[in-house]
Structure formats: C-alpha cells, structure tokens
Amino acid sequence: MSDFSRRQFLRSAGGVTFLALTPIGRGLFAAAADGQGAELPVFTALPYIQPGNGSRLIDKRESVVVAWQTENRDAKFTFVYGPTKTYGKTAVVTRIARVAGDVTHLNYAANLQQLSLGQKVFYKVTCNERVIVEGYFTTRQPRGTRTRFVAIGDNACQNVGNRNVCYQAYLTHPDFVINVGDSVYNQGRDSEYTKYFFMVFNSDTAAPGIGAPLLRSVPYYSVLGNHDVNYSDPLLNANWACANFDSAPDALGYFTNMYLPSNGPKSPPSPLALRGAENKIADFQKAAAGRYPSMANYSFDYGDIHFLCLDSNIYVDTTNPQLQQWIIDDLKSTDARWKFVVYHHPAFNAGDNHFSEQHFRVLSPIFEANGVDLILNGHEHIYQRSQPLRFAPGDSSKASKVNSSDRLVPGTFTVDRAFDGQKVTKPDGIIHITTGAGGQSLYDPKMNNNPKEWTHQRDNHVEYVARLISDRHSFTIFDVGEEELTLTQVDENGLDIDRIRVTKA
Ligand SMILES: [Fe+2]
Structure with a gap:
C-alpha cells in the first residue's frame, strides 16, 4: 500500500486487513494452493462494500452488502x-449465477441487516473452509454526524486520469x-x-496511475448514465x-453488480427497455x-443529508405526473437538513456536447419548492459549478419527447x-455541480477558466456559471455538517482547484 501509511489505513471507514487471494492478470484473483482441502475458484471480483436496501436512517435496521x-x-x-x-x-450468503451468453459468473452477496448506525463491523469470509478475506466497514452515520x-x-x-482520481479519492x-453516472464505459457490461x-476501484494497490482499494473500503452508490445503457433501440430507432441482450x-x-436502496418505483413510468431473446432477458x-x-431511482440518507438519485436517460419523461409525484413525495417525506438530487444529464450546462438534453429543467420548480440545496450531475466531462x-x-x-435528441x-x-x-x-x-471529469476524455478545452465562453446563445447568454475547469480530471469532496458544508474540487494530482462554503443561516 504505497503512499498510504498503516495509521492512515486504520483511520479509514473500512478496508481489508487480510487477503489470501493474489492477482493472476486480467482482473482475476486466485489463492495459492495450500496443499490441503479443495481448490478455490478464480475470483472475478474481490469483496466490495455496497449499501444494500436501506434508505431511511433507522438504528438497528441498517443494511450493508458485502x-x-x-x-x-x-x-x-x-x-x-x-x-x-x-x-x-x-x-446468509446468497449465490446467483449471472448467465450471459457463453460466460457465467457466480455473484455472491452477504446481505447484513439490522445493524446499528455508525458502527464499525468486522467480517471474515471463508471459502471451502479456508479464510480468504478479513476486513471491516462502517455503517451509515446518524443525524448530527459530520459526513x-x-x-x-x-x-x-481505465485511463490514467481515472486511476489517479480513484487514488486521490x-x-x-x-x-x-457517489458516482453521478457513466460509472463503467463503454456500455456498462x-x-x-x-x-x-473492479481493477481500478478495487485495486490491491493504492498508488497514482494504478487506482485504490476504494470499493472494499466504503459503500459505492451510483446512478444510471447513458453509458450504463448504451445501446441503440432496434424497435424505436433511437x-x-x-x-x-442479443448484441x-x-x-x-x-x-x-450493484446492491443499492430498493425504495424506487417498482414500475417506473418510463423504464429502460429490454430488447433481445426472451431467454437472455430472463x-x-x-x-x-x-x-x-x-x-x-432511489433515495437514501446519510448524516444530515437526504439524497434523491434519479435515472435521467433519454427514455425518461420528466413531465410524467406519476414520476413527478414520486419525486415530490420523496422530498417531502424527509426531515434531513440538506437535500441533494443526483442524476447524470445536467439540466444547466454551458457546453455544446449535451446542451439539448434539458428534460430535467422541468423539474426545477419541484426541486425549488421542496428545499433542494444542490444538484449533482456528470455527462459533460468537465467540472462546472453554477x-x-x-x-x-x-x-x-x-421535455416529454422521449428518445429525441x-x-x-427555454425559461x-x-x-x-x-x-x-x-x-x-x-x-x-439551487447550486448545480457537474463533476463529469472523473476519467473519460475531457470536453470543452476552450472553456477552461475562460468566463467569456461560459454562456450559451440559446439561453440568451444568461450568466449562471461560476466556475468551469476542463483541462484536467477531477472529483468533488463534500464535508457536510448540520448548518454548513464545504465543497472542494480536487484534481488528479491532489491539487484543490475550487472550494466554496455553503451555510444554512
Ligand atoms: Fe454520459
């Protein structure tokens, strides 16, 4: 664990303290033969922490999935x-086969329920009676805890910028x-x-140019980006x-791969379509x-923050009354001091690449009326703060023309x-943050640090962009207390490139 001391490691919210598996290339891991007992299978993903289905913060009913x-x-x-x-x-360890054409993986999950909030939990995994992993994680923090x-x-x-961002994070x-969409390129397969x-975000080594064991240390939340569903629809020609599933x-x-809160609509009004042979879909x-x-779509709380995480892909009809009501009900039902909304396609962005994908603008009055403080997006491969x-x-x-470009x-x-x-x-x-510079090739080089370029003719050149950095990969740190938060944008070399403080009073 280069560049990362033992003391720093133990201060972390979680991590692996013993691992009997070593890399054998192509993202695979295996245990050395110990001369006794049955051989172990090759691991295609080492243990990683997921939030599980918990949404509200309820002590002794907290969930975590390993x-x-x-x-x-x-x-x-x-x-x-x-x-x-x-x-x-x-x-109980569940095992579900992911049959995908000629390839089958076995997906295992230990679904822990009824945990206390803010609790350090130690765990040990054995395979065929041999200890393969020991580690720990920390459950969600209750209200009143700095996050x-x-x-x-x-x-x-897998480019170097992405590996550096993971390491710095x-x-x-x-x-x-929390990933703001397009977690995995190019098609979310x-x-x-x-x-x-897994190779980068659950790397065995923490180092620049490599990645870090982030996934085995803390929960990783995500929302659906376009690259998570990246297929043209043969029926709709979109x-x-x-x-x-045929291609x-x-x-x-x-x-x-993800085990996220399960309080979203069981049948979203405009769901992602599944195409292909019936048996493959099954x-x-x-x-x-x-x-x-x-x-x-789902929501969850952490400390004093409520997060509403939404699918913003082009098949989503943001004018749908059922979807809007679910959003209103969710935002009204929380007593959290802060409300953040997370979705991939920014409603307000100055760049041309995805400028026309503005369907989430129609939700602005709902977000404003229900106390949303901040919106987190990606999609534009830049850092932009409004x-x-x-x-x-x-x-x-x-806005209702689904699948249209x-x-x-206007407004x-x-x-x-x-x-x-x-x-x-x-x-x-509401402050809108686009933090889409996490690894993929950067957009809009001419806009970098150049406020003259930060307006759009189709928005009548309204000046709403406060900061735009497009010459480097970066990510966002939030330090959130009950009455104030600090946002710090950090580049892939660990340099602070933007910082603001936001207060309630
Ligand atoms: Fe995207």
Missing part, C-alpha cells in the same frame, strides 16, 4: 461478522462514494466492470435508449434478483449573483 464474484465453479462460502474481531454472527463523501462522474474507462478517507471498474448478453451490469432478470427496474439559481420553465413541450426547455433564470461561497455563503437558489 459482495464478490467468482468463475462458474462450485464453492462453499461462510461469512461471519460482528462489532469485534471475535465476530459472533453468521450471515465526508466524494462524487465522481464518467469514470471507469481514496486518500481523502470518505465515508462513501459485466465484462467492462471486470476490465475497467440511440442510448435500451439494453439489447450484449452481459448488459446492464449496474443492476447485477437470465438478466434472474441475476438482477428484483433490482431491475426499481434500482433506477451560481445558485431558480428557473421557471417556459414551453416544456419538448432535442429536449430543449426564465433568476441567478443569485451575491453568493460567492467565501464571504456570502447562504445561497438563494
């Missing part, structure tokens, strides 16, 4: 856990990670999770609009074990120009 994956070979796992290294409890999380977007493509000791995601039997790895549904499609703003949509007819929503901006995040820290309006 998941791992192997090749298709029988093995017997046991999972023990507890508040000390004497463990004391045994968790640090990192937001990363458009990341796992690990060094900040976050309580958890299982094979790409192996090649680009791009980015469906999963096609990609291992599609939609989001729903089979194989996917079986591997997703009820998590498709409800995991496309001034606090309010937006009154005008003609919203294009023109979802423009009226009210921009808080007094807020500077230094001396004036109480915003009047």
Whole structure:
C-alpha cells in the first residue's frame, strides 16, 4: 500500500486487513494452493462494500452488502461478522449465477441487516473452509454526524486520469462514494466492470496511475448514465435508449453488480427497455434478483443529508405526473437538513456536447419548492459549478419527447449573483455541480477558466456559471455538517482547484 501509511489505513471507514487471494492478470484473483482441502475458484471480483436496501436512517435496521464474484465453479462460502474481531454472527450468503451468453459468473452477496448506525463491523469470509478475506466497514452515520463523501462522474474507462482520481479519492478517507453516472464505459457490461471498474476501484494497490482499494473500503452508490445503457433501440430507432441482450448478453451490469436502496418505483413510468431473446432477458432478470427496474431511482440518507438519485436517460419523461409525484413525495417525506438530487444529464450546462438534453429543467420548480440545496450531475466531462439559481420553465413541450435528441426547455433564470461561497455563503437558489471529469476524455478545452465562453446563445447568454475547469480530471469532496458544508474540487494530482462554503443561516 504505497503512499498510504498503516495509521492512515486504520483511520479509514473500512478496508481489508487480510487477503489470501493474489492477482493472476486480467482482473482475476486466485489463492495459492495450500496443499490441503479443495481448490478455490478464480475470483472475478474481490469483496466490495455496497449499501444494500436501506434508505431511511433507522438504528438497528441498517443494511450493508458485502459482495464478490467468482468463475462458474462450485464453492462453499461462510461469512461471519460482528462489532469485534471475535465476530459472533453468521450471515446468509446468497449465490446467483449471472448467465450471459457463453460466460457465467457466480455473484455472491452477504446481505447484513439490522445493524446499528455508525458502527464499525468486522467480517471474515471463508471459502471451502479456508479464510480468504478479513476486513471491516462502517455503517451509515446518524443525524448530527459530520459526513465526508466524494462524487465522481464518467469514470471507469481505465485511463490514467481515472486511476489517479480513484487514488486521490481514496486518500481523502470518505465515508462513501457517489458516482453521478457513466460509472463503467463503454456500455456498462459485466465484462467492462471486470476490465475497467473492479481493477481500478478495487485495486490491491493504492498508488497514482494504478487506482485504490476504494470499493472494499466504503459503500459505492451510483446512478444510471447513458453509458450504463448504451445501446441503440432496434424497435424505436433511437440511440442510448435500451439494453439489447442479443448484441450484449452481459448488459446492464449496474443492476447485477450493484446492491443499492430498493425504495424506487417498482414500475417506473418510463423504464429502460429490454430488447433481445426472451431467454437472455430472463437470465438478466434472474441475476438482477428484483433490482431491475426499481434500482433506477432511489433515495437514501446519510448524516444530515437526504439524497434523491434519479435515472435521467433519454427514455425518461420528466413531465410524467406519476414520476413527478414520486419525486415530490420523496422530498417531502424527509426531515434531513440538506437535500441533494443526483442524476447524470445536467439540466444547466454551458457546453455544446449535451446542451439539448434539458428534460430535467422541468423539474426545477419541484426541486425549488421542496428545499433542494444542490444538484449533482456528470455527462459533460468537465467540472462546472453554477451560481445558485431558480428557473421557471417556459414551453416544456419538448421535455416529454422521449428518445429525441432535442429536449430543449427555454425559461426564465433568476441567478443569485451575491453568493460567492467565501464571504456570502447562504445561497438563494439551487447550486448545480457537474463533476463529469472523473476519467473519460475531457470536453470543452476552450472553456477552461475562460468566463467569456461560459454562456450559451440559446439561453440568451444568461450568466449562471461560476466556475468551469476542463483541462484536467477531477472529483468533488463534500464535508457536510448540520448548518454548513464545504465543497472542494480536487484534481488528479491532489491539487484543490475550487472550494466554496455553503451555510444554512
Ligand atoms: Fe454520459
């Protein structure tokens, strides 16, 4: 663990303290033969921490999933856990085969329920009676606890910038990670999770140019980006609009690799379409074990923050009354001091690449009326921070044109120009953060640090962008207390490139 001391490691919210498995290349891990007992299967994903289905913060009803994956070979796992290294409890380990054409993985999950909040939990995994992993994690913190999380977007493509961002994020000791979409390039397939995601974000080594064991340390939340569903729809003749299991039997790895809160609509009004042979779709549904499609939208709390995580892909109709009501109900039902909304396609962005994908603008009045403080996006491979703003949509007819490349929503901006995040820290309006510079090739080089370029003619050149950095990969750290938060944008070399303070009073 280069560049990361033992003392720093033990201060972290979680990690692995013993691992009997070593890399054998191509993202695979195996145990050396010990001369006794049955051989172990090859691991295609080492144990990683997922939040599980918990949404509200309820002490003694907290969930965490520890998941791992192997090749298709029988093995017997046991999972023990507890508040000390004497463990004391045994968790049921589920095994679900991800059959994807010619390739089958076995997805294992120890689903721990009824944990206390803010608790350190130690665990041990044995395979065929041999200890393979020992580690620990920390459950969600209750209200009144200061929270640090990192937001990363458009990341796992295995380039050096992505590896550096992962390493720098690990060094900040976050309580958890939230990805703002396009977690895995290029099509969100299982094979790409192996090649680009686990290899970097659950790397054995923490080092620049390599990655870090972030996934085995803290929970990783995610939302659906376009690259998580990256297929053209043969029926509707639309791009980015469906999963096609004929061309990609291992599609939609989001729903089979992630274990996220399950309080989303069981039948979203405009769901992602599944195309291909019925048996292949059935194989996917079986591997997703009820998590498709409800995991496309969900919410959860951490400390004093409520997070609403939404699918913003082009098949989503943001004018749908049922979807809007679910969003309203969710935002009204929380007593959290802060409300953050997370989705991939930014409603307000100055760049041209995805400018027309504005369907989420119609939700602005709902977000404003229900106390949303901050919105987190990706999709544009830049860092962009807006001034606090309010937006009154005008003609919203294009917002309902699902799968169209023109979802423009004109309207009226009210921009808080007094807020500077230094001396004036109480915003009047919602701050929009696009943190899509997590690894994939960067956009808009001419806009970097150049405010003259930060307006758009189709928005009548309204000046709402406060900061835009597009010459380097970066991610966002949030330090959130009850009455104030600090946002720090950090580049791939660990340099702070933007910082604001936001206060409630
Ligand atoms: Fe994207």
